Amino acid sequence: MAKKAPLVYQTITGRRIPVSKLSRSEKDFLSRVQQNYHARLEWTRFAAWWNAEFTRTGLNTRSPVYRICQDLEARLGIHQGSVSPPDYRDFLADLIDGQFGSRQEFCQATGVDPGQLSRVFAGRADLSLRALQKVLEVLQAQLVIQTREQAREQTSVARAEEALALATHY
Amino acid sequence: MDERRVQCEFFIPIVRNSDKKPHQPIAWNLLTNEIRRVFPAGHSGPETFYRGDALVPGEYEESPGSPPVSDTSRRYLLAIPEGKVNDLRLLLKMAAHTFDQQAIYLSVAGTVEFVTPTEEDGYL
Numbered sequence: 125m126a127k128k129a130p131l132v133y134q135t136i137t138g139r140r141i142p143v144s145k146l147s148r149s150e151k152d153f154l155s156r157v158q159q160n161y162h163a164r165l166e167w168t169r170f171a172a173w174w175n176a177e178f179t180r181t182g183l184n185t186r187s188p189v190y191r192i193c194q195d196l197e198a199r200l201g202i203h204q205g206s207v208s209p210p211d212y213r214d215f216l217a218d219l220i221d222g223q224f225g226s227r228q229e230f231c232q233a234t235g236v237d238p239g240q241l242s243r244v245f246a247g248r249a250d251l252s253l254r255a256l257q258k259v260l261e262v263l264q265a266q267l268v269i270q271t272r273e274q275a276r277e278q279t280s281v282a283r284a285e286e287a288l289a290l291a292t293h294y
Numbered sequence: 295m296d297e298r299r300v301q302c303e304f305f306i307p308i309v310r311n312s313d314k315k316p317h318q319p320i321a322w323n324l325l326t327n328e329i330r331r332v333f334p335a336g337h338s339g340p341e342t343f344y345r346g347d348a349l350v351p352g353e354y355e356e357s358p359g360s361p362p363v364s365d366t367s368r369r370y371l372l373a374i375p376e377g378k379v380n381d382l383r384l385l386l387k388m389a390a391h392t393f394d395q396q397a398i399y400l401s402v403a404g405t406v407e408f409v410t411p412t413e414e415d416g417y418l
Contacts, residue, residue, distance in 0.1 A: 171322075194322075194323050194326070198322070207316050210318065246321070247310065
């Protein structure tokens with residue numbers, strides 16, 4: 125018999141968050157999130173709601189559901205035209221967070237100047253192609269060019285809803 | 295005895311100052327993460343983290359005498375101990391850089407100020 129594939133939630137930057145081992149309180153929280161998300165609230169209203177609910181629940185920001193909610197919020201904002209679609213900075217930040225835990229640890233390990241990295245993330249500077257390639261090498265990642273249509277599909281609100289439904293009924 | 299808390303309100307425009315483009319998702323995530331780090335919510339600390347529930351339209355003057363410019367901001371409300379208001383100012387100075395703003399509107403218990411960053415203040 126084929127082995128069941130682990131259930132994952134994929135963020136707009138392609139990060140795969142396992143959701144098959146969520147605790148009862150994380151699952152309950154995510155169920156409430158799913159109901160509100162389905163209502164397609166205005167971006168900031170949804171953000172206000174999930175942040176307050178997350179605090180009330182007492183979950184830790186290291187919980188996978190925190191990252192999932194940030195992703196859901198971003199999708200709504202992009203869909204409603206209030207947030208820019210992710211660019212290479214968002215992808216880099218997510219890779220660094222996932223592999224190093226923090227920018228400081230990444231910079232210590234790689235020798236990248238933290239000030240320069242902050243300016244890049246703030247859109248005040250860009251990495252040269254050479255510097256980007258060096259960073260990607262460390263992160264074991266590569267540049268991929270995609271069409272706008274593919275990018276839109278990756279930030280789709282409906283796709284996130286499907287993933288949420290699977291995660292909460294697992 | 296618990297330190298007296300004050301209500302702080304601040305506004306983050308939803309577009310960058312230089313090119314008027316909406317911010318990247320990472321900017322909003324960094325702000326929320328930093329607020330939660332500096333003012334831990336829930337059981338771990340006395341501060342409570344609230345979030346504004348609507349986009350707020352407004353206008354500002356780029357320089358004295360120039361016509362007002364309309365903008366839309368996200369409003370944040372925090373109830374924090376009086377002694378930590380300066381921590382919020384430092385956070386907002388970094389936010390000003392990250393969100394490409396010349397200054398951030400901050401109201402502390404009803405008294406309005408504009409938090410203006412310098413190059414040394416860094417980024418979120």
